[in-house]
Amino acid sequence: MLAYIIRRVAQSILVLLVVGLVAFSMFRFVGDPIDNMLGQERTQADIDRLRIELGLDQPFVVQYYKFLSTAVQGNFGVSYRQGRPVSTIIAERAPATLELAAVSGILALTIGIGLGVFTAIRRDGWASNIIMSVSLIGVSLPTFLIGILLIYLFSVELDMLPSFGRGEVVDLGWWTTGFLTESGLKALILPSITLGLYQMTLIMRLVRSEMLEVLRQDYIRFARARGLKERAVNFRHALKNTMVPVITVTGLQLGAIIAFAIITETVFQWPGVGLLFINAIQFVDIPVMAAYLMLISVMFVGINLIVDLLYFWVDPRLRADRAGGH
Amino acid sequence: MSEPVLSVRDLVVEIPTRTGVLKPVDRVSYDITEGEILGVVGESGAGKSMTGNAVIGLLDRPARISGGEILLKGRRIDNLNRDQMRRIRGKEIGMVFQDPLTSLNPLLRIGDQLTETMLAHLDISADEARDRSIAALDEVGIPAAASRIDSYPHEFSGGMRQRVVIALALCAEPALVIADEPTTALDVSVQAQIIALLKRLCRDRGTAVMLVTHDMGVIAEAADRVAVMYAGRLAELGAVREVVQRPRHPYTEGLMGSTPLASRGQRRLRQIPGSMPRLGKLPAGCAFHPRCPKAQEACRVDPGPDLSADQGRAACWFPVEQVEVAE
Ligand SMILES: Nc1ncnc2c1ncn2[C@@H]1O[C@H](COP(=O)(O)OP(=O)(O)O)[C@@H](O)[C@H]1O
Numbered sequence A: 001m002l003a004y005i006i007r008r009v010a011q012s013i014l015v016l017l018v019v020g021l022v023a024f025s026m027f028r029f030v031g032d033p034i035d036n037m038l039g040q041e042r043t044q045a046d047i048d049r050l051r052i053e054l055g056l057d058q059p060f061v062v063q064y065y066k067f068l069s070t071a072v073q074g075n076f077g078v079s080y081r082q083g084r085p086v087s088t089i090i091a092e093r094a095p096a097t098l099e100l101a102a103v104s105g106i107l108a109l110t111i112g113i114g115l116g117v118f119t120a121i122r123r124d125g126w127a128s129n130i131i132m133s134v135s136l137i138g139v140s141l142p143t144f145l146i147g148i149l150l151i152y153l154f155s156v157e158l159d160m161l162p163s164f165g166r167g168e169v170v171d172l173g174w175w176t177t178g179f180l181t182e183s184g185l186k187a188l189i190l191p192s193i194t195l196g197l198y199q200m201t202l203i204m205r206l207v208r209s210e211m212l213e214v215l216r217q218d219y220i221r222f223a224r225a226r227g228l229k230e231r232a233v234n235f236r237h238a239l240k241n242t243m244v245p246v247i248t249v250t251g252l253q254l255g256a257i258i259a260f261a262i263i264t265e266t267v268f269q270w271p272g273v274g275l276l277f278i279n280a281i282q283f284v285d286i287p288v289m290a291a292y293l294m295l296i297s298v299m300f301v302g303i304n305l306i307v308d309l310l311y312f313w314v315d316p317r318l319r320a321d322r323a324g325g326h
Numbered sequence B: 001m002s003e004p005v006l007s008v009r010d011l012v013v014e015i016p017t018r019t020g021v022l023k024p025v026d027r028v029s030y031d032i033t034e035g036e037i038l039g040v041v042g043e044s045g046a047g048k049s050m051t052g053n054a055v056i057g058l059l060d061r062p063a064r065i066s067g068g069e070i071l072l073k074g075r076r077i078d079n080l081n082r083d084q085m086r087r088i089r090g091k092e093i094g095m096v097f098q099d100p101l102t103s104l105n106p107l108l109r110i111g112d113q114l115t116e117t118m119l120a121h122l123d124i125s126a127d128e129a130r131d132r133s134i135a136a137l138d139e140v141g142i143p144a145a146a147s148r149i150d151s152y153p154h155e156f157s158g159g160m161r162q163r164v165v166i167a168l169a170l171c172a173e174p175a176l177v178i179a180d181e182p183t184t185a186l187d188v189s190v191q192a193q194i195i196a197l198l199k200r201l202c203r204d205r206g207t208a209v210m211l212v213t214h215d216m217g218v219i220a221e222a223a224d225r226v227a228v229m230y231a232g233r234l235a236e237l238g239a240v241r242e243v244v245q246r247p248r249h250p251y252t253e254g255l256m257g258s259t260p261l262a263s264r265g266q267r268r269l270r271q272i273p274g275s276m277p278r279l280g281k282l283p284a285g286c287a288f289h290p291r292c293p294k295a296q297e298a299c300r301v302d303p304g305p306d307l308s309a310d311q312g313r314a315a316c317w318f319p320v321e322q323v324e325v326a327e
């Protein structure tokens, strides 16, 4: 099992190196940093001086190495547009995105798994049929449309919830949170539903189909034949087996929530890193774009690793096989 | 004779389909007394599993009991509600399935599967359930039971897993065990061991057993009485020795003729011509008549005399007349 984990970590590092290369290449190939940083009245001397200052005269590999070693320390350079360190800007923006993603993720997981189990157990009931039909809408409508519909309904027509921004936030020094004020909580509702709806329906449909499959298995029949309570059969026996195939998809979907936050943050003008990234693209603010790319990939790779480790925790067969059998 | 543990009376199971109602079990009656092993034989599709599933209340929709009665120790159980029936499963009626590789939950330790079963039915503490689980594993012949109790199913071989399944089926000391093809999925080398184990455990406890199999050899080896099923009906019912050595229903005779059995000392195996008809395509009269060497006009019209639990042996108008052989 240790060998397996080491192999997975090595793979993850390789993936990150490749993403790092892409991010780094943006500096060289998307626009010219010298162009971006010097104004119209530049002299060749200015250009040469800056070129040496930025290390652009050095070989590619050396530059890449320097980029990586500073990035690992959390230093992504200075934003072209704001003239402040990228790490500071991202640190300011991250809480907004993480709080939004956390609420959406928890919504998607709990409601998704809950409804999935319900519709599997009551598979012919009218409630299940309604839920399944409605869920088709969740899968097929694009995120921005859902956001706009929700805004139209709850902000414009009913005037119950705000249509943009985070509301009032409380600054804890290292973190700003919207969880502690009423307007902050209210502001979270529409964006988190918008962001989590697709994942929620996806998780629900997946849990349902996996659970129906598990409920057909012999060991479920045997559990019934042993006179176990329906609750024990459904949750202790069926749900646990359902989770094995569900874990991967769910893990990746939670990663996708943060990545897709770009759209939701744009629709709701949510001051998170997604909105930051969209603005950075408009201004070709390469350091911010590179940092965002790196962060998202670190997160995806991290989630992948955690998913793999969860497998070991849930499924004893893997623990044995990967340990080298016996 | 004491009251039978299980009494099945004119049991009918129906499956409604678009093209009509199928009867995978049609007016089947039999008794099993304490400590007795009733073998149920017949070709695949004869309705053996349906009968067992009906008794334990685990028919899959849309199949349902549409007639007859099932009595357990004199008490009717075919009309109980879901929760009442659940309390009977595992506690009064245990069940052993065909494939031990898929019968156990792969994610739960076998000890946990044993204790959860005991705790569902017996008024004992978790510690006591664990002690009893070790004893139960020990009884079915799992070596070093105390250390194996925390193993997962995949850590056992097929034969060992079937022993665990038997321990699970018997752990709440049910009065009746339904074993549906308990050795069919196992290596030939362990089949006899599993049958011997089942036989010994049930004899010791006086458990009644319904042993479903399509293997006449297993029946001859283990059963006291045998019920032969054909296309959902009981063809013949009687003591194993009688049925094996002097079959009365032409179908049973054909079945015996096609099975190598040491006790019969026969030289040649003969196959019954044709195959069992599908349920939707049953012929009128006796379902066996198209394949029967002795069929006459009556067989094409009338399905044959009903076999009740206590009278008559073969559901046939023209049973095989056995020449009394001196023994
Ligand atoms: N859902 C169903 N629809 C139609 N026929 C069915 C269904 N389930 C089982 N059957 C039929 O019921 C009959 C009895 O099956 P079963 O009891 O499993 O036979 P066996 O004697 O091999 O255990 C078979 O002929 C099978 O084809």
Ligand SMILES: [Mg+2]
Pocket (backbone or CB within 6 Å): B045, B048, B049, B050, B180, B181
């Ligand atoms: Mg069967």
